Amino acid sequence: MKSEDTVLLEVKNLKKYFYLRTGFFFNKTAGSIKAVDNINFFIRRGETFGLVGESGCGKSTAARLILRLIQPTSGEIFYKGKNILTLKRSQMFKYRKEIQIIFQDPYASLSPRMTIGDIVSEPLEVHRIGDKNSRIKEIKHTLKIVGLNPEHVNRYPHEFSGGQRQRVGIARALILQPELIICDEPVSALDVSVQAQILNLMIDLQKEFNLTYLFIAHDLSVVKYVSNRIGVMYLGKIVEVAPAEDLYKKPLHPYTMGLLSAIPIPDPDLEKQRQRIILPGDVPSPINPPSGCRFHPRCPNAQDICSKQEPELKNYPENGNNHFAACFFAGKPINN
Amino acid sequence: MANNLQEKILEVKNLKTYFHTDAGVVKAVDGVNFDLKRGETLGIVGETGSGKSITALTILGLIPIPPGKVESGEIIFEGQDLLKCKISNLKHFRGNRISMIFQDPMTSLNPVFNIGNQLIEAIQAHQNLSKKQSYDKALELLDMVGISDRKKRMKSYPHEFSGGMRQRAMIAMAIANSPSILIADEPTTALDVTIQAQILELIDGLKKKTNSSVILITHDLGVIAKYAERVMVMYAGKPVEFASVNDIFYRPLHPYNLGLIGSVSKLNEEKKERLKPIKGTPPSLIDLPKGCTFALRCKFAIKPCWDSFPPTIEEEQNHFVACFRAKEFLNGSLKRE
Numbered sequence A: 001m002k003s004e005d006t007v008l009l010e011v012k013n014l015k016k017y018f019y020l021r022t023g024f025f026f027n028k029t030a031g032s033i034k035a036v037d038n039i040n041f042f043i044r045r046g047e048t049f050g051l052v053g054e055s056g057c058g059k060s061t062a063a064r065l066i067l068r069l070i071q072p073t074s075g076e077i078f079y080k081g082k083n084i085l086t087l088k089r090s091q092m093f094k095y096r097k098e099i100q101i102i103f104q105d106p107y108a109s110l111s112p113r114m115t116i117g118d119i120v121s122e123p124l125e126v127h128r129i130g131d132k133n134s135r136i137k138e139i140k141h142t143l144k145i146v147g148l149n150p151e152h153v154n155r156y157p158h159e160f161s162g163g164q165r166q167r168v169g170i171a172r173a174l175i176l177q178p179e180l181i182i183c184d185e186p187v188s189a190l191d192v193s194v195q196a197q198i199l200n201l202m203i204d205l206q207k208e209f210n211l212t213y214l215f216i217a218h219d220l221s222v223v224k225y226v227s228n229r230i231g232v233m234y235l236g237k238i239v240e241v242a243p244a245e246d247l248y249k250k251p252l253h254p255y256t257m258g259l260l261s262a263i264p265i266p267d268p269d270l271e272k273q274r275q276r277i278i279l280p281g282d283v284p285s286p287i288n289p290p291s292g293c294r295f296h297p298r299c300p301n302a303q304d305i306c307s308k309q310e311p312e313l314k315n316y317p318e319n320g321n322n323h324f325a326a327c328f329f330a331g332k333p334i335n336n
Numbered sequence B: 001m002a003n004n005l006q007e008k009i010l011e012v013k014n015l016k017t018y019f020h021t022d023a024g025v026v027k028a029v030d031g032v033n034f035d036l037k038r039g040e041t042l043g044i045v046g047e048t049g050s051g052k053s054i055t056a057l058t059i060l061g062l063i064p065i066p067p068g069k070v071e072s073g074e075i076i077f078e079g080q081d082l083l084k085c086k087i088s089n090l091k092h093f094r095g096n097r098i099s100m101i102f103q104d105p106m107t108s109l110n111p112v113f114n115i116g117n118q119l120i121e122a123i124q125a126h127q128n129l130s131k132k133q134s135y136d137k138a139l140e141l142l143d144m145v146g147i148s149d150r151k152k153r154m155k156s157y158p159h160e161f162s163g164g165m166r167q168r169a170m171i172a173m174a175i176a177n178s179p180s181i182l183i184a185d186e187p188t189t190a191l192d193v194t195i196q197a198q199i200l201e202l203i204d205g206l207k208k209k210t211n212s213s214v215i216l217i218t219h220d221l222g223v224i225a226k227y228a229e230r231v232m233v234m235y236a237g238k239p240v241e242f243a244s245v246n247d248i249f250y251r252p253l254h255p256y257n258l259g260l261i262g263s264v265s266k267l268n269e270e271k272k273e274r275l276k277p278i279k280g281t282p283p284s285l286i287d288l289p290k291g292c293t294f295a296l297r298c299k300f301a302i303k304p305c306w307d308s309f310p311p312t313i314e315e316e317q318n319h320f321v322a323c324f325r326a327k328e329f330l331n332g333s334l335k336r337e
């Protein structure tokens, strides 16, 4: 169960709207992009919370809000019980040290003109930790932990492969000994065989350093593999939250059902028997999201009420502990 | 489905496409052999840079020359070697009898013309039809690829379409002249999962309806398992295993293929078994090691592996492998672990 001392981070009624300047877009009535629209979730200490959803559903915006790189439109973010939106500068400095991020693109996120030693030591300098000698020791130690040769501190990112660069990104996130690491699509840009190396590394590091992960990805098989619990987002909303195994076995929201069913499993016999649900239509724009339940235009189970009223994210305890879904007909199977 | 009696529609033999760059010769495609049967879907998998796209582009004659050069090989389609064909005849085959769907639809859609005009142009390039007939044909194509509100959509420009719709429009262009081979190079990688499923179903449905053949290039082993009948696994420019989809997944004989299967997490797996990645990264195609290109990463490598590249052998019926140790996997004396 959720209790104060096990919860590391909690997000309450969090919203981020991006306002569009009129005239910039041709549509004059364009008001705002509801990138994150009233989401709630919590992450326990030491667990991996996965956030999945299709492009543009608001995953990275949620990450940037938690990192306080952008200001929320409204809502609260609690870290160790304190609302970080009201932290003073000095406290904020400490918070920034405890929360780190790993980005998707190991090519774009590393400056090409810095050596990997400089890249990894930057956070130490920002937070004024150690002197030159102790930093070098720390950097070499961290490079070794992530499986890089410590003798390579003076090399540049272009001398490394994609997987090695992602290791550099991980080393940079790790060097401040953070509590929470936000991983925004950390393996999406990598080859499958290299993805597995990085995922294993991340799992090992989590155990060794008791890290908490917020793991963002659109690949549900990867997310399921690493996560304890998963939140599914659709157009700025969280539509389902459940322990990873329950989400796969007993999805309650029709979008989750469609998403699971859309992913082919690398097993030919199984795949040839599997009944698939192909969700129709495109993902609508978050500028003028559909009324009521945002999923209703694509939902095979939609009824009248779905376009009129917005379903709340509710607990369905009969479906396992802490299984939440936002659907009037949660759990109803989809008939193709 | 695909058996030996089926007609071979395409045969690629010992194909080599190299790039002559300042840094050296990039052996992008280095001895590729495969055949494609009518009505089948052939999957090509392999790591980034392993030569999948260059294989496809060579078949279509789209390699930039220079720096590219087709060094050797044959591409036999409808009884003719495309590599020996006159340019004027090639036009008849490429983009018409064999056409391609790319990852990025904007590589084949022109942003300044509306969809209708582009479709009509594609139709008229190869078919002797009047304006009206071409227009009707274009409407029919949009219907086939599942674009509704067709008359209005004919007047739309590519940028007015969503990613999935652009992909559909490109597929409409690709099938405009009822090709017998459709090459789909990562056709859905840039799309959302639920849209990916729509597009792959569309391609598969069109294939069945028209009894054409599909070459499906992808990183996604799930997509391969679902749609491919036979699979070619490429590594560093060479095919290392070529077999039925079931053999590839259930009886892998090449250590790279084995490693690939051990690297993916399966959505349906209950026990979280630790992934078994392949160590290291692929070699540079410029200074390929002398022996087996996979030896550096291979945990089964033995002495001969460092001396020469293993020959491709049909280890069991229709199961081709280039590995010195495949026989031992096959007879059980070497464990796949």
Ligand SMILES: Nc1ncnc2c1ncn2[C@@H]1O[C@H](COP(=O)(O)OP(=O)(O)OP(=O)(O)O)[C@@H](O)[C@H]1O
Binding pocket: A018, A033, A034, A035, A053, A054, A055, A056, A057, A058, A059, A060, A061, A062, A218, A286
């Ligand atoms: N600074 C911004 N100004 C305006 N709109 C923005 C801004 N940042 C994000 N958005 C919009 O907010 C929505 C959510 O974007 P976000 O990047 O959070 O999605 P995502 O789920 O991370 O998608 P992806 O899987 O593609 O990374 C999108 O419609 C995006 O265009």
Ligand SMILES: Nc1ncnc2c1ncn2[C@@H]1O[C@H](COP(=O)(O)OP(=O)(O)OP(=O)(O)O)[C@@H](O)[C@H]1O
Binding pocket: B019, B021, B026, B027, B028, B029, B046, B047, B048, B049, B050, B051, B052, B053, B054, B055, B064, B067, B068, B285
């Ligand atoms: N114009 C070019 N000049 C030099 N080298 C090239 C050129 N085009 C491709 N190559 C090289 O040829 C090799 C094979 O490339 P190809 O695009 O076929 O790989 P791929 O298997 O399709 O990879 P991906 O999965 O990333 O699409 C790569 O090493 C690539 O760098």
Ligand code: SF4
Binding pocket: B254, B255, B256, B292, B293, B294, B295, B296, B298, B299, B300, B301, B302, B305, B310, B322, B323, B324, B325, B326
């Ligand atoms: S030939 Fe040798 S090195 Fe190459 S894959 Fe087989 S065992 Fe490994």
Ligand SMILES: [Mg+2]
Binding pocket: A059, A060, A061, A184
């Ligand atoms: Mg994102």
Ligand SMILES: [Mg+2]
Binding pocket: B052, B053, B054, B185
């Ligand atoms: Mg390619």
